[in-house]
Amino acid sequence: GILHDGQEVAVKKIPALFFKESVYDEINIVINLKHENIIRPMGYCHEIIMVLCHRQGKYIGGQSMIFCFIEKLMRNGSMEHFITTGIYKKTSRHGLFDWSFCFHIILGTAQGVCYLHEQRVVHLDLKPDNILFGSDMNPRISDFGLAIKLVHVDDEITRDGSVAGTLRYMAPEYLGEGIISIKCDVYAFGVIIFRTIGLMNRCESPVRDDCAGWAEVAQDAGRLKELFGPAKVDQPQLMEIKRCIEVAVLCTQNDRHKRPIMADVLLMLSGEKEIPIPEKALA
Numbered sequence: 001g002i003l004h005d006g007q008e009v010a011v012k013k014i015p016a017l018f019f020k021e022s023v024y025d026e027i028n029i030v031i032n033l034k035h036e037n038i039i040r041p042m043g044y045c046h047e048i049i050m051v052l053c054h055r056q057g058k059y060i061g062g063q064s065m066i067f068c069f070i071e072k073l074m075r076n077g078s079m080e081h082f083i084t085t086g087i088y089k090k091t092s093r094h095g096l097f098d099w100s101f102c103f104h105i106i107l108g109t110a111q112g113v114c115y116l117h118e119q120r121v122v123h124l125d126l127k128p129d130n131i132l133f134g135s136d137m138n139p140r141i142s143d144f145g146l147a148i149k150l151v152h153v154d155d156e157i158t159r160d161g162s163v164a165g166t167l168r169y170m171a172p173e174y175l176g177e178g179i180i181s182i183k184c185d186v187y188a189f190g191v192i193i194f195r196t197i198g199l200m201n202r203c204e205s206p207v208r209d210d211c212a213g214w215a216e217v218a219q220d221a222g223r224l225k226e227l228f229g230p231a232k233v234d235q236p237q238l239m240e241i242k243r244c245i246e247v248a249v250l251c252t253q254n255d256r257h258k259r260p261i262m263a264d265v266l267l268m269l270s271g272e273k274e275i276p277i278p279e280k281a282l283a
Contacts, residue, residue, distance in 0.1 A: 012069040030144050037112030039142040043070040075135055079128035097199040099237045105196050108139035114262035117182045120150040126188035127169045156181040172254050183256040190251025193244055246275045
């Protein structure tokens with residue numbers, strides 16, 4: 001859609017069939033969020049339309065509900081689109097994604113998740129589909145339909161019954177026991193790092209998002225150079241890739257208590273904090 005001032009916007013329409021009271025929870029969570037790596041709705045509307053229905057030879061009145069979020073248009077689509085199509089206007093001369101762009105995605109997403117956790121918000125559905133890009137190619141986290149707000153940042157709550165999310169990015173404790181904490185997002189972020197690095201090697205990525213396989217790559221200098229050699233990156237960038245893989249391995253540990261918090265993840269990604277070696281790697 002287009003606003004009166006000419007600004008293009010995206011209209012996220014929720015049909016009555018899928019409308020739930022949780023939509024209002026989403027509004028209450030996102031309304032106060034303000035960060036360059038977060039998509040915050042510009043507005044919303046909830047309209048109830050009276051309709052006339054003909055049933056069994058009689059006309060009766062009924063209601064139809066429409067709920068819409070209005071958001072800034074992210075013209076360059078999602079990260080998932082880049083992954084599945086390999087299309088991006090700033091590809092390197094080899095036809096693959098350059099490392100500077102991949103690292104830009106990782107850092108921007110990490111900053112967005114860190115901000116959410118500072119606000120005690122757990123997203124619960126972090127994935128490439130929900131990382132969008134505007135004309136400035138800045139990664140922004142979207143879709144807070146599953147998000148919850150904790151009372152304290154280190155709280156853990158248990159969800160009874162079925163869990164919701166995307167299987168590949170769901171932390172094992174959430175999937176198996178319904179346990180929700182900020183560490184659920186940390187796990188998903190680790191998987192996103194693996195998939196982002198895989199953008200540079202779409203046809204030769206060694207282990208997809210397998211934690212143990214990537215850990216072996218990070219520890220094998222020869223294998224690391226084979227996948228991301230001088231034809232693709234220089235030595236400082238190769239060390240950045242190694243650091244990102246090591247951080248992703250920490251984030252995707254099965255034991256949530258051993259995963260880092262996002263503030264420490266940012267420090268490790270920037271090289272300001274030493275990256276601890278996971279226990280399995282020490283064995």
